[in-house]
Amino acid sequence: MVTLNRIHDARNNIMDTVIKTPMYTSEQLNKISKNNIFLKGEHVQKTGSFKIRGATNKVKQAVEEGAKYITAASSGNHGQAVAYIANKLGVPSKIVVPEDAVLSKLNAIESYGGLIEKCGTTSAERLPRAKEIAKKENGIFIPPYDDPFIMAGQGTVGLEIIDQIESADIIIVPIGGGGLLSGILTAIKETKPSIKVIGVEPEVANDTFLSLQAGKITSIHDAPTIADGLRTSQPGDLTFPVLLKYLDDLILVSEEEIKHAFQFVLERMKQLIEPSSATTIAAAMFHKLGVENKNIVAVISGGNVDIKQINHFF
Structure with a gap:
């Protein structure tokens, strides 16, 4: 299993390759969401994602x-x-x-x-x-996600968030196979458990949502979402137990909500992100979190977009 010690070891192991990614803010996004939103910019990470x-x-x-x-x-x-x-x-x-x-x-x-x-x-x-x-x-x-070394590496995002936004109340994380979410969960809950961690999944790619409802790993056969990075068939054997143990909530967002968030970030914040990343912003914009006046970190997981396909996101 991934542990906090493994995540700290990973941070030392990868520091010569990865960068500490910035936080982005938008006054307009804060007004729309009625919260203070900080976007963790993994879209500007080396190779364009976490x-x-x-x-x-x-x-x-x-x-x-x-x-x-x-x-x-x-x-x-x-x-x-x-x-x-x-x-x-x-x-x-x-x-x-x-x-x-x-x-x-x-x-x-x-x-x-x-x-x-x-x-x-x-x-x-x-x-x-x-x-x-x-x-x-x-x-x-x-493996793409179901491995302790992979999960620990992704968990370094959580350590950086704590360093950058000490007053964070909630962290929102997109979920495909669960490597990023399980890593961040371990880093946060074993360092500062008062911070809530919430996963976000497309409505049409809801294998983790169904798995959490059933209390066991549940597969789906098709995930026709524009958030192509989240089209997994099921959560991982190693990642899912971490979600069961630590996850505070999981939110579903529609394809139209994802598109709207993508458009907002591109047009108003001048940042090109993947639709997979837009899921977390959609959750905040469309008031899926049920809170106001909180400090919320939304993880932008990647920015590798085929320019020729951007019209599909509008």
């Missing part, structure tokens, strides 16, 4: 243990991060992506030195294929 944190922590560990070949399964951001750090460490990598992966993310993977193989449209299809390639090539498979 994923470089966990990938760096895990790939470094794998290489130290002798890995000569790296594979990953990813809708884009995890693949970019793995390709980047593997290339930096001098190890070849292959990334298994969905057939409908965003072109800009594929181009980035290749620019970071990663080879690409397309397989299906769901994580349930591409994960086994990436593992198969790793076994065939005597390599190491780097």
Whole structure:
């Protein structure tokens, strides 16, 4: 399991690769939400998302243990991060992506030195294929979220939030497989448990919501959301118990709410973020949190957008 000590170790392990990302504010967003909103800008992180944190922590560990070949399964951001750090460490990598992966993310993977193989449209299809390639090539498979080193790396976002906004009341985090959320939950609840941590999921990609309702991991077969980074089939075996233990609430947002938040951040704040990131802002803008006059940190998880697809978000 991920622990606070592992997260502190990860912070030291990745500090030569990642940057401490800034907080963004908007007076207009504060007025709309009736709260003080701070946006944690992982969209300006190395490789364009938080994923470089966990990938760096895990790939470094794998290489130290002798890995000569790296594979990953990813809708884009995890693949970019793995390709980047593997290339930096001098190890070849292959990334298994969905057939409908965003072109800009594929181009980035290749620019970071990663080879690409397309397989299906769901994580349930591409994960086994990436593992198969790793076994065939005597390599190491780097999970997108369900691994203690990945989760610990993502948890460093939580440590930074505490450093930057000491008066934070609530942290809102988008959830796909749960690596980011479980890492942040562990960092926050084992450091400053008074801070509430709330997950956000698209209504049409609600596998974690259904799993929490059932008290057990529940799969969905289709997740037709514009938030492509959140199209997982189910939460992870390692991430889900952390959510059950620590998560204060989980909120669902509609596709129209996601689009509206995306448009606001682009037009009013001049920041290009992914629709996956816009879920947390949508939760605040549309008063899903049920609070006022609180200090709220919304995690912007990434900014890797295919410019040719932006019209779909309006």
